[in-house]
Amino acid sequence: MEPSPRNPPAQLRKRKSVLYRPETPATGDLARWSAGLPGEKAGLALLTIAVRLLNCSLVQTSFVPDEYWQSLEVAHRMVFNYGFLTWEWAEGLRSHLYPLLFASVYKGLHLLQEDNVQLLIWLPRIVQALLAAVADVKLYSLVKQLDNTEAAKWVYFCQLSSWFTWYCCTRTLTNTMETVLTTLALSYYPMEGTKMGSSLHYLTLAALAFIIRPTAAILWVPLLLWHFWKEHRKRHLLLLGYIPVGLGTLGTSLVIDRVFFGKWVVVHLNFVKFNVLQNLATFYGSHPWHWYLTQGLPAVLGPHLPFFIHGCFQAPRRYHLFLVVVLWTVAVYSMLGHKEFRFIYPVLPLCMVFCGHSLNYLQRGRKVAVCFLLVSNALLALYTGLVHQRGTLDVMGHLRGLCQSSPSQKPASVLMLMPCHSTPYYSHIHCPLQLRFLQCPPDLTGRTDYQDEADLFYSSPLDWLQEEFVANTSLLPSHIVFFSVLEQGISPFLVSHGYEKDATFFHTHLPEGRIGSHVYVYQRNQKQR
Known part of the structure; x- marks a missing residue:
């Protein structure tokens, strides 16, 4: 009998080639069917960049002083030799690594004699927006690798529609860079269901997040311990992963700070001494232990809150590690007296993973849920980005x-x-x-x-x-x-x-x-x- 599309040769049947799939993909599976088409990744990247650049242009308000005083003001002084440094820099509590990113932008503008004030204001934010776009795409890729394109699509939707992400992701805050680096690191993290490759990528990105903001260690402690526990070659991971990456990034940070402070300063020890041992951060305000549970996390999640709770029960078991990380991070921050919304921003992409799985699970009422999230988050994002505190x-x-x-x-x-x-x-x-x-x-x-x-x-x-x-x-x-x-x-x-x-x-x-x-x-x- 001659082979036909309805009766392909056995060797081709084993390959499950799409050449012999006579049916057209159903509408619900369209995203999964198109995932392998050429240009899909490029199209997603361009869409995300466009959204984040629009995001950048529609955030014209102030949030907290640190978005200027711990980044742009420091960079301006590094390049143009005038400005004001806050007491943290006199006490050696901050690393120059993050301001150095914007100082490089300023220096380039200065050399080109294009250092007009509008470029000094907007180019750093555009850089941050582009980095946020890369993190968004990496989050999509992570969920796609762990599950499928359909689940990744809904996580991506939740990430882009989150009002707090919209509000923060283009600001020049250390918390924003911590969130970006954490999301990028998670895309290389050896989760169950992902390819077990070199650990150097995620370890380097996590170490950079720690250098820029030492509180990143809170989020990464359970992830590093889980990886070490699951790893069969523990000595290999320790000697060729944890130790060299840690020493390399810390050494680089020490050298950079030595250049700009004019002396050897271990900013991370000073940071811990001030914020934890002496607890002097409460000078800028304190809140009760339950603040993150009753106000902080609900406000940051906003309209996504019910979907996050629902998603915690619907997400596959492999995501339980992410939930542990979220709960652990909120619990540790709850023990510190000084609390702010932005401190828990790095766990928001993890929360969006559960929100996306909630939408992926929903059959009835999904359109209503999507409309609700779009409208409510848009109102919050536009008001806080264009009106409140401008x-x-x-x-x-x-x-x-x-x-x-x-x-x-x-x-x-x-x-x-x-x-x-x-x-x-x-x-x-x-x-x-x-x-x-x-x-x-x-x-x-x-x-x-x-x-x-x-x-x-x-x-x-x-x-x-x-x-x-x-x-x-x-x-x-x-x-x-x-x-x-x-x-x-x-x-x-x-x-x-x-x-x-x-x-x-x-x-x-x-x-x-x-x-x-x-x-x-x-x-x-x-x-x-």
Whole structure:
């Protein structure tokens, strides 16, 4: 009997060749059928890059001071030799490795004589967006390798639709880079169901995450222990994996910090000493032990929360390790007094794996769930990215105009009467304008009655201003920047010294404490300067 498409030769039947599959793939299996087509990976990469670049352009608000003060401000000083370094750099608590990435961008712009302020602001964020896109694709590839294209598709959807990922992934935060490196490392991690290859890739990426932010060790402890327990060649893994990668990355970090600190500094020991042994991070606020469970994780997950809980029960057993990592990380951070949403950002991609499996499991109501996630996350992402806490960035654009004062005018000077580090600094002005802000370094001597400059000011704003400038009015700044809640309290000082409102910028619909709804800029009358 002659072979036919319905009756192929036995050797071809064993290969299960698609050449003899007469049926057209069903709609539900379309993604799986097309996964092997040429250009699928390139198309996914281009789509992800486009989404993250759009993401970058639609995040125009501030989140926390560290996105400027622990990266861009340091990089600006490294390249242009002026700026301000916070107390952490004086105490050697931070590694220069992360700022060095942006310093390289700044140096390239400087050599090309294209170091205009807009490029200094946006290029680092574009770099971070591209790195986030690579991490998104790697997360998709990991789930595809562990399960199938259909599951990977839903995990990818959840990752791109997450409002908190949208809010954070293009910001120049060490937490963002920690998340990127962790996700990349997981794509090479020897999970059950993945190819067992060299461990150097994931170990190097995990070590870099630790160098940039020592708290990455919290997430990686259970993963490293699990790998060591499962590995048959334990001595090989230890001697040719853990030890050389650890020593190599730590040595590189030591050399880089030696160059920029001018002395040998082990920043990771200083970091642990400050944040864990002395627990001085609580100077910037503390929360109850359950905060991550009752507020932190639910807020970070947002509308994905019910799908995460459902996915924890539906995901295959091989993903239990990821769940252990999430619970372990949240538990460890819960034991520390100072808590922030961004600290648990690195476990969010792991949570999206469970959310994706929830959607993959759903049959009825999937379209409703997808629409719900898209709409709710989009509203949160657009509001937090375009509206909430934007005044402290908008005001820097106004202050940049002071750099072009005419030679006949007295050089402008700015006093920022705001909670310390509320705004970026020279990285968003890029001119040696005289700037001053209220400082708030913690007390490293252990005094119980310690008050920083910001606390002293806010305890009695009017008295502080009178004491600071009454003896020498020539020290009065040409411009004063502050939140609207302060206006009534210092208005007598402003009126008596000839200050008039120059500009107003909306900041937030949710003013709280020292943070007002608007940012005001007051300018001193030219005749009184």
